[in-house]
Amino acid sequence: MTQSIQHTAVSTSVHMGEFLTHVTIWTSLFAYAAGEAGRVNHGLKTARLVWSCGCVLYLLHVATAFHVHHGWSHASAYTHTAEQTSALVGVLWGSGIYANYAFTAIWVGEVAWWWLSPLTYRNRPRELEVTVRAVFLFMIGNGAVVFVEGPMRWLGLGLFVAVGSIWWNDVNRRRARP
Numbered sequence: 001m002t003q004s005i006q007h008t009a010v011s012t013s014v015h016m017g018e019f020l021t022h023v024t025i026w027t028s029l030f031a032y033a034a035g036e037a038g039r040v041n042h043g044l045k046t047a048r049l050v051w052s053c054g055c056v057l058y059l060l061h062v063a064t065a066f067h068v069h070h071g072w073s074h075a076s077a078y079t080h081t082a083e084q085t086s087a088l089v090g091v092l093w094g095s096g097i098y099a100n101y102a103f104t105a106i107w108v109g110e111v112a113w114w115w116l117s118p119l120t121y122r123n124r125p126r127e128l129e130v131t132v133r134a135v136f137l138f139m140i141g142n143g144a145v146v147f148v149e150g151p152m153r154w155l156g157l158g159l160f161v162a163v164g165s166i167w168w169n170d171v172n173r174r175r176a177r178p
Helices: 002-040 044-070 074-089 096-116 118-122 126-146 151-176
Strands: none
Touching: 002 044, 002 126, 002 151, 044 074, 044 096, 044 118, 074 096, 096 118, 096 126, 126 151
């Protein structure tokens, strides 16, 4: 009887961890998209808060994934990434995990910069903004479309298109300024 209760508790814990891993990433991505929409439409204070909440949710996703799936082991995360890459493209390569680490550092850095120096953040070089947007779009495309299966892939594709559209409209709006 005790083993059955322990098994149920462990099973429930794993399911809850899996649930939290998914919920935190998807809500972080939608918060990011909403923050971007607000940012390009000049709702800067609200956009910054929503965008920052997206980053916090993303960090919770990373922590949950490392705890539930990898036991806080980089080697486990590397192996998992290699297996996913192999299943998709036939190459056993785990170094994509470093792209995730870089993405994490970039988003945290972006949030810190926007809060600590909003004026310099808003007036940063256009090339830097384009580079950061490219990194985000690449990560969203891979994390929410390429490496996702089933109906969630369609949700990820919708999110990818929405973020791309937000940026496209921003670029066109900037070009139209006298």
